[in-house]
Amino acid sequence: MAIHKVLGTETEYGIVVRGDPGFNPAAASSLVVNSYPGVRVKVQWSYEEESPGRDARGFGHDTYGLIDSEGAVVNSVLANGARLYVDHAHPEYSSPESYDPLEAVLYDKAGERVMHKAAVVASETSGRQVSLYKNNSDGKGNSYGAHENYLLSRETPFGDVIRYATPFMVTRQIFTGAGKVGKENNRPDVDFQITQRADFFEEQVGLETTLKRPIINTRDEPHGDPARYRRLHVIIGDANLSEVQVFLKLGTTALMLAALEDGAIPDPLDLLDPVEACWQVSHDLSLCRPIQLDGGGSATALELQGRYLEWFAKYVEKELDEPVWNQLIEEWERTLSLLETEPMQLADTLDWVAKKRLFEGYVARDGLEWSSAKLRALDLQYHDVDPEKGLHNRLVARGEMRTLYTNQQVEDAVSTPPQRTRAYFRGRCVSDFPDSLVAANWDSLVFDVGGSHLKRVPMMEPLRGNAERVGALLDEAEDAADLLRRLEG
Amino acid sequence: MSDRERSKSRDKGKDEAEETAEVTVESDTDIEALDDLLDEIDEVLEENAEEFVKNYVQKGGQ
16 A cells, blocks of 8 residues: 655745845745744754655755855744745745645645735834746746645655656646746747646756756655655645645645555556656647657557546545545546647636636736737736735635635644644644754754753654654743653653 | 737637637626736736836845
8 A cells, every 4th residue: 555645845935125126046945044034933943854865766965055055044843733944045844744735735725825915014123125936037048946745655665756757747837837928948939828837857867966867867856764665756736826726736746656656557658858858848828739658659648647537536436535636636526638629728827827818818818928028027927925016825815716725724834734644743743842843854853951951853764754643742941841751761 | 909809809800710709708708807807917017127127136035
């Protein structure tokens, strides 16, 4: 049976300081992170426990992530178990570990609220308006990531992950894209394309995340017991605003990985040239362009996704008969079916379709060129996290896009951790014992309770530390020292 | 010609061959909804699109 697919997202937000085009992005990002007014603890992030330079293929240079000190300047852990920090030149929100894809949507959306709250205070403090964007490209050849993380069994051979996940990642773009005006990175000209990121992918497999980006990233950093787990670090996705789309992106990918671990993918569907196919799929608004298969013949991205759906619907029926997975299959079926017949009907769930509808409206009404500054501005503004200025937020407020959660539920998720993963323990410790928490990482917390030594609490199992296991213990603990005594006893 | 009429006539020209009467009625409703949406968005649009786009530069991302 596949390992439970604990998952989460990490998003670098675009940042602008109005009236100051020469602003220093690292300093502005620090200001944003430091300005966050919600419950959090500024901590040392235990970099020594992380090794982003370790490669899943077996070789590695362990100092990869250690040389950059700038990235570790501002770090905090939030009451919902998330990490809010500065990654190079962007403020970044890493969601807490979620139990299933539906919950992961909630905590991904909570990240937008966290960023907005931080931007409001940063603007007040600095006297200049700071705006944040949940997107992945500046339209000038610079991209920044929205990564996904999925727990895998260490027993899953990484070669299989590369082989089976590659065609899935290339073809899922038809429903994971956030849409973009124009092309970048020397790809062929196009008015509008399905994704923000596809133009930037130049390799099938690799360790890089900032240059020559690979479809499958090999970073081997499980953030858990390395003897039992892997973590698949997916870097090819777009940052989505649509809740339904985040659900589809995370849900179908988690399902594909579970099916892979259970031997339930009958055919790897090898592509002849996945890197070329990657941008070609993104540029093909007709959704009809055939992709060459390695074994001969061809199929469209939509047809290949149809095959996955057929296999995984059976897999869910047999192995994962739970409401969340049935809901996913239903949404996936609707999406693929409408992509085939009436794609514009998906303007209520897919960011790229919502944008296309909007931009075509402007082109028709105002006679705009697709390359016009106005359309590019609209494209950026779709992603503004401000509820008033962000065009996606306006669409939601008008009831034009379907949501999975209420405003209040998202607001609550800003300060309440997931109940069924170790994020619960982390979030509760931030709320209950902020003065004693000195360092944190995904798989440990370090406390200062006065003695001669700091005390580290390891959390190597992503599903332990949940409300059921430690809720009562946290309720009863008088202070951090008492908590640690109870944990030991 | 008003904006709304212009967008209607463009839409018709594009899809005339395949459109049935029923679909036209639906798309008219959609055009009205879309026009209303564009009017709302006009209110919040970046004031100087050119300047905004020019200054939107994001380096150092993953």
